[in-house]
Amino acid sequence: MGNGHAQCRHLGQIAHFFEGVCFGLFLSMSIVTVQLGQCGNQIGFEVFDALFNDSHCPRGLCSKKENEAYQASCKERFFSEEENGVPLARAVLVDMEPKVINQTLSKAARSGRWKYGQHSCFCQKQGSGNNWAYGYSVHGPRHEESIMNLIRKEVEKCDSLSGFFIIMSMAGGTGSGLGAFVTQNLQDQYSSALKMNQIIWPYGTGEVIVQNYNSILTLSHLYRSSDALLVHENDAVHKICAKLMNIKQISFCDINQVLAHQLGSVFQPTYSGEGSFHYRRNPLGDLMENLVPHPEFKMLGVRNIPQMSENSLAYSTFTWAGLLKHLRQMLISNAKMEEGIDWQVRPPLSGLPPLGKMSVNREIHFNTSIANLVILRGKDAHSADVGAFKDPALYTSWLEPVHAFNVWKTQRAFRKYERSAALVSNSQSLVKPLDRIVGKAWNMFASRAYLHQYTKFGIEEEDFLDSFTLLEQVIASYCNL
Amino acid sequence: MGYLMTFSHVLSFRVVGDGGSISKGKICSLKARAVLIDMEEGVVNEILQGPLRDVFDSKQLITDISGSGNNWAVGHKVFGSLYQEKILEKLRKSAEHCDCLQCFFIIHSMGGGTGSGLGTFLLKVLEDEFPEVYRFVTSIYPSGEDDVITSPYNSILAMKELNEHADCVLPIDNQSLFDIISKIDVMVNSGKLGAAIKPKSLVTSSTGVFKKRQEKPFDAMNNIVANLLLNLTSSARFEGSLNMDLNEISMNLVPFPQLHYLVSSLTPLYTLADVNIPPRRLDQMFSDAFSKDHQLIRADPRHSLYLACALMVRGNVQISDLRRNIERLKPSLQFVSWNQEGWKTSLCSVPPVGHSHSLLALANNTCVKPTFVELKERFIRLYKKKAHLHHYLQIEGMEESCFSEAVSSLSALIQEYNQLDATKSMPVEDLPRLNVAV
Numbered sequence: 001m002g003n004g005h006a007q008c009r010h011l012g013q014i015a016h017f018f019e020g021v022c023f024g025l026f027l028s029m030s031i032v033t034v035q036l037g038q039c040g041n042q043i044g045f046e047v048f049d050a051l052f053n054d055s056h057c058p059r060g061l062c063s064k065k066e067n068e069a070y071q072a073s074c075k076e077r078f079f080s081e082e083e084n085g086v087p088l089a090r091a092v093l094v095d096m097e098p099k100v101i102n103q104t105l106s107k108a109a110r111s112g113r114w115k116y117g118q119h120s121c122f123c124q125k126q127g128s129g130n131n132w133a134y135g136y137s138v139h140g141p142r143h144e145e146s147i148m149n150l151i152r153k154e155v156e157k158c159d160s161l162s163g164f165f166i167i168m169s170m171a172g173g174t175g176s177g178l179g180a181f182v183t184q185n186l187q188d189q190y191s192s193a194l195k196m197n198q199i200i201w202p203y204g205t206g207e208v209i210v211q212n213y214n215s216i217l218t219l220s221h222l223y224r225s226s227d228a229l230l231v232h233e234n235d236a237v238h239k240i241c242a243k244l245m246n247i248k249q250i251s252f253c254d255i256n257q258v259l260a261h262q263l264g265s266v267f268q269p270t271y272s273g274e275g276s277f278h279y280r281r282n283p284l285g286d287l288m289e290n291l292v293p294h295p296e297f298k299m300l301g302v303r304n305i306p307q308m309s310e311n312s313l314a315y316s317t318f319t320w321a322g323l324l325k326h327l328r329q330m331l332i333s334n335a336k337m338e339e340g341i342d343w344q345v346r347p348p349l350s351g352l353p354p355l356g357k358m359s360v361n362r363e364i365h366f367n368t369s370i371a372n373l374v375i376l377r378g379k380d381a382h383s384a385d386v387g388a389f390k391d392p393a394l395y396t397s398w399l400e401p402v403h404a405f406n407v408w409k410t411q412r413a414f415r416k417y418e419r420s421a422a423l424v425s426n427s428q429s430l431v432k433p434l435d436r437i438v439g440k441a442w443n444m445f446a447s448r449a450y451l452h453q454y455t456k457f458g459i460e461e462e463d464f465l466d467s468f469t470l471l472e473q474v475i476a477s478y479c480n481l
Numbered sequence: 482m483g484y485l486m487t488f489s490h491v492l493s494f495r496v497v498g499d500g501g502s503i504s505k506g507k508i509c510s511l512k513a514r515a516v517l518i519d520m521e522e523g524v525v526n527e528i529l530q531g532p533l534r535d536v537f538d539s540k541q542l543i544t545d546i547s548g549s550g551n552n553w554a555v556g557h558k559v560f561g562s563l564y565q566e567k568i569l570e571k572l573r574k575s576a577e578h579c580d581c582l583q584c585f586f587i588i589h590s591m592g593g594g595t596g597s598g599l600g601t602f603l604l605k606v607l608e609d610e611f612p613e614v615y616r617f618v619t620s621i622y623p624s625g626e627d628d629v630i631t632s633p634y635n636s637i638l639a640m641k642e643l644n645e646h647a648d649c650v651l652p653i654d655n656q657s658l659f660d661i662i663s664k665i666d667v668m669v670n671s672g673k674l675g676a677a678i679k680p681k682s683l684v685t686s687s688t689g690v691f692k693k694r695q696e697k698p699f700d701a702m703n704n705i706v707a708n709l710l711l712n713l714t715s716s717a718r719f720e721g722s723l724n725m726d727l728n729e730i731s732m733n734l735v736p737f738p739q740l741h742y743l744v745s746s747l748t749p750l751y752t753l754a755d756v757n758i759p760p761r762r763l764d765q766m767f768s769d770a771f772s773k774d775h776q777l778i779r780a781d782p783r784h785s786l787y788l789a790c791a792l793m794v795r796g797n798v799q800i801s802d803l804r805r806n807i808e809r810l811k812p813s814l815q816f817v818s819w820n821q822e823g824w825k826t827s828l829c830s831v832p833p834v835g836h837s838h839s840l841l842a843l844a845n846n847t848c849v850k851p852t853f854v855e856l857k858e859r860f861i862r863l864y865k866k867k868a869h870l871h872h873y874l875q876i877e878g879m880e881e882s883c884f885s886e887a888v889s890s891l892s893a894l895i896q897e898y899n900q901l902d903a904t905k906s907m908p909v910e911d912l913p914r915l916n917v918a919v
Binding site: 042097099100103125208238242247250253444450452 | 580581583719720722723724726728729731732733734735736737738789799800801802804807808811818819820821822823824825826828911912914915916917
């Protein structure tokens with residue numbers, strides 16, 4: 001598995017080296033986003049919209065100069081300048097049918113505030129038929145040159161490239177199959193740039209019948225070619241919309257907006273260090289270095305607090321102590337939102353061995369982390385006490401506690417939240433959902449159902465078995481933390 | 482994008498001439514991507530003189546005079562070889578007009594001679610000439626009271642071709658369509674829906690002239706089938722939050738190549754007056770889709786085994802509505818052990834004209850088996866007596882082995898369904914997983 005255990009550390013070090021060389025230039029490094037398929041493009045739009053609107057938020061709760069620095073940093077990272085001053089998203093839009101891209105382009109242009117480049121799109125007409133094999137083996141090679149050219153053009157516009165976001169779903173055919181193919185190409189052609197795949201996990205009950213096949217093929221391929229997989233689960237986000245945002249008739253737009261909020265809360269600018277007032281140049285590199293110390297453990301999840309509808313926000317106040325206490329318990333008990341947290345779950349007492357190895361069948365168990373990153377935004381962030389996250393009991397033993405936990409801060413408030421916190425973790429919390437997907441795919445595979453649809457395009461039973469083997473390995477590794 | 486070959490109806494269009502801006506309401510510059518084929522002239526002539534005459538390209542026709550005499554062999558062997566070149570020529574021409582040809586819709590009946598014989602001959606031609614293009618077949622199966630004596634022969638011979646050369650078949654029977662129309666008539670005439678019925682609703686063909694419909698029920702019945710195809714393609718034609726293309730139907734609903742027969746049900750079957758229907762009425766739509774009254778073929782999916790199910794929703798329906806209803810309906814439906822969550826869903830924002838939302842359910846379900854079993858029994862009753870057999874055997878290329886092979890093919894298919902049904906009451910267990918060393 002993986003070509004060099006030290007690769008991630010190494011890449012992070014490269015990023016820091018360049019940072020050192022460019023000392024004195026505080027320009028943010030840029031991220032190029034590749035949006036794939038219906039899901040990728042719909043979400044991509046919401047992400048850029050959220051990033052832009054937040055950076056132009058009049059409040060911000062900080063000085064004008066501070067706000068401008070924040071804006072500039074966000075802009076450099078995610079947008080490039082067009083001639084008449086309208087920012088262009090640093091993005092490449094790819095889909096195998098035209099409707100969604102057309103909609104996405106016009107939505108962005110309509111806003112009048114930012115837009116996508118006219119020539120940043122690659123589109124076909126017939127779709128991928130929810131078939132991973134078609135996306136990977138047919139569309140991939142056929143359109144490789146065109147897509148990589150578009151990406152190259154976008155990269156050339158960056159003064160300094162940090163890496164790529166690849167936004168894709170696992171369930172369909174384009175995002176999943178073509179997404180895996182493109183990621184592989186990025187690994188080959190941009191080996192010094194980082195790749196973070198934003199993967200959307202489908203609802204457990206059907207969006208697509210062959211979603212579990214598409215998922216295992218995607219995950220196994222990405223595990224070999226991506227640097228980190230930031231996982232967003234539709235089921236979890238749906239619950240947030242229902243319980244926290246109080247939305248009655250939840251649409252995909254609602255789901256995507258919550259997701260965009262989560263991503264924005266992680267990747268908007270933060271100070272580069274304790275006591276620093278310059279914004280971090282390379283959050284992607286820093287995040288990778290902090291959270292992915294070993295290539296066998298690449299699955300990351302994100303949690304936010306608070307998360308609520310705008311109406312409720314006006315009547316709520318939070319303290320850092322309260323927010324952090326909830327966030328910590330969400331991590332420990334593997335809750336994906338701040339409602340329904342199980343406060344009974346506790347970390348094992350230090351010095352004592354953990355309460356037996358994790359089993360996917362155990363209901364209540366303590367969620368062990370490899371590494372965590374907490375991001376604090378808003379009023380008096382510098383005074384927030386994150387000590388409870390440094391407790392070694394939260395972590396597996398093979399990292400020094402000082403390396404296992406990091407915190408980023410900024411005074412500048414995020415959107416309308418006076419205080420807000422995000423937590424990005426590399427922990428056991430995705431094991432159960434992954435196990436469920438693998439289990440369902442395995443049951444279907446045993447009956448050989450739908451396989452003819454994949455073998456038709458060159459994905460054989462052996463490829464499935466390879467994927468199963470790799471993912472069982474990942475599950476076992478995480479279970480044994 | 483799609484291409485239609487039909488013996489009765491039309492769906493997608495190409496623009497004739499310079500392809501410039503099309504003024505609203507003028508369909509004369511739009512031409513159907515269609516080839517109309519009949520070995521008699523009556524029906525095709527009627528279409529070409531009717532209100533849709535400008536929609537069809539008069540060069541995309543293939544007709545003859547004598548008809549196929551309700552004989553599959555005449556349609557398949559005689560007219561097949563006679564018209565093969567001409568058909569290919571017209572198909573190629575139409576294909577050239579497509580930027581991206583994705584699928585063929587073939588619409589025909591099983592019980593007659595032309596639709597059944599020549600229609601299935603064409604399937605093989607399409608497979609050879611355009612191997613990568615999907616072949617969707619809408620087949621009208623003969624009802625019990627069918628007046629064509631040889632329909633069992635024609636149907637069985639056609640079934641073999643459908644088994645081997647179609648990607649997806651939507652079986653429909655006239656009795657179900659007639660029952661649906663009758664129900665609509667009752668509702669409308671009894672005044673139950675009162676002023677809510679829009680006379681120009683596309684569910685019914687003529688403008689509120691119900692007497693006329695009773696005289697010519699086939700127009701209304703065909704309209705139901707047309708609506709089926711409209712809904713099937715809606716997500717490919719219009720925008721939505723969860724699109725579904727035609728190639729996804731085959732991918733998700735056909736787990737094994739032979740098992741490609743899908744039971745369809747449509748709702749609503751009459752116009753609803755309200756535009757913003759509160760959730761309760763919306764949920765009623767989902768329940769209706771699983772009721773026998775809304776199916777286009779007589780079958781009982783609720784008491785049989787689902788292999789897969791697709792829900793194609795149109796209108797102001799969101800993902801939470803869809804999920805709520807799946808959760809609600811799931812417990813009363815039996816899914817095969819390896820596909821317990823076998824749902825494929827799509828959300829298209831644009832509802833059908835005159836409605837606020839609609840739902841098309843496509844089910845791959847073992848409930849089609851009785852239809853095939855009945856077909857086989859009717860065939861055997863006829864074949865045992867050798868009735869009318871000479872009409873077939875006298876055609877060059879036809880031998881008794883054609884019949885025996887066709888029956889074997891159908892028997893094998895029935896056996897597949899039997900084996901699946903046998904798993905129905907078995908408890909669902911997770912299979913042991915791969916063991917990996919860590």
